[in-house]
Amino acid sequence: MAESRAAQYEWVPYMGAREPLAAVEDRFIAGPTAELPVRIYRPDVGGALPALVAFHGGCWIVGNIDLVDRPFRALAAATGCVVVAVNYQKAPEHPFPVPLDDCHAGFRWTVEHATELGINPARVGVVGDSAGGNLAAAVCLKARDDGRPVPAVQVLIYPAVDWSLDTPSAHECADGYGLTTLDMAWSWRQYAPEASTRDDPLVSPLRAPSLVGLPPAVVVTAGFDVLRDEGIAYAERLRADGVPVAHHHYPGTIHGFWWMRAAVDECEEMLNDVAVALRRIVDLAEADPDVTTSTEC
Numbered sequence: 001m002a003e004s005r006a007a008q009y010e011w012v013p014y015m016g017a018r019e020p021l022a023a024v025e026d027r028f029i030a031g032p033t034a035e036l037p038v039r040i041y042r043p044d045v046g047g048a049l050p051a052l053v054a055f056h057g058g059c060w061i062v063g064n065i066d067l068v069d070r071p072f073r074a075l076a077a078a079t080g081c082v083v084v085a086v087n088y089q090k091a092p093e094h095p096f097p098v099p100l101d102d103c104h105a106g107f108r109w110t111v112e113h114a115t116e117l118g119i120n121p122a123r124v125g126v127v128g129d130s131a132g133g134n135l136a137a138a139v140c141l142k143a144r145d146d147g148r149p150v151p152a153v154q155v156l157i158y159p160a161v162d163w164s165l166d167t168p169s170a171h172e173c174a175d176g177y178g179l180t181t182l183d184m185a186w187s188w189r190q191y192a193p194e195a196s197t198r199d200d201p202l203v204s205p206l207r208a209p210s211l212v213g214l215p216p217a218v219v220v221t222a223g224f225d226v227l228r229d230e231g232i233a234y235a236e237r238l239r240a241d242g243v244p245v246a247h248h249h250y251p252g253t254i255h256g257f258w259w260m261r262a263a264v265d266e267c268e269e270m271l272n273d274v275a276v277a278l279r280r281i282v283d284l285a286e287a288d289p290d291v292t293t294s295t296e297c
Contacts, residue, residue: 057130133159
């Protein structure tokens with residue numbers, strides 16, 4: 001496990017330069033079972049900005065806010081959102097529901113401290129890639145079902161949303177494209193070691209009986225990715241249940257391309273597409289909060 005965690009730093013040379021921002025601040029916040037490090041990226045010092053509470057990828061097992069500093073800086077710069085990165089506790093030492101509870105606590109803390117942070121409390125969303133996308137989707141489900149404030153938007157970048165890995169892409173892209181199906185299956189077992197929990201919608205959001213009432217979504221999928229088809233299916237399920245969706249698909253990319261800004265042109269394209277989609281969603285919500293028109297990009 002230590003070897004896998006150390007190996008993640010091999011991504012850094014592909015991430016590009018650190019984007020300059022108005023302010024970057026490290027804090028600790030109270031989580032349900034531990035103090036959690038958070039890093040706050042502010043692209044501008046003026047006004048109450050929208051925010052994205054961010055959960056990094058890494059199969060629920062590896063990674064931290066230092067590793068993903070550059071992708072999160074790039075996200076803040078591209079979107080104009082304050083990005084609040086949460087360093088949730090990792091499996092297998094801390095399996096489900098600990099990472100999810102940490103992420104939910106990070107979202108609630110951001111809303112509760114919005115004025116102090118210079119954030120618009122009505123415009124706090126969540127974002128995550130891969131396992132982080134799973135956590136972002138699950139935070140939205142948890143908030144909806146608990147009757148608590150729901151994120152204003154969910155940005156799901158090649159999310160893991162079903163444990164079964166029984167899709168065409170899980171077979172077609174099983175090996176040779178970075179993340180393998182065997183890797184992903186092993187990761188699911190670390191995160192949800194009890195087989196009886198894997199059908200829980202908070203573990204596998206695609207298995208939720210209904211997605212009605214969830215926030216507008218931006219969903220990103222990659223063409224050569226084990227998780228491609230489940231991400232597409234989740235976007236389709238959201239749309240079918242009346243949730244506004246902007247789905248951006250990048251056919252020539254692999255899983256993890258957000259962390260490859262210096263090597264993959266589509267990374268910059270994706271960041272710009274997400275920024276445009278977020279502006280459209282905010283405009284849509286301000287015009288009519290009950291509208292459910294979908295956006296396909």
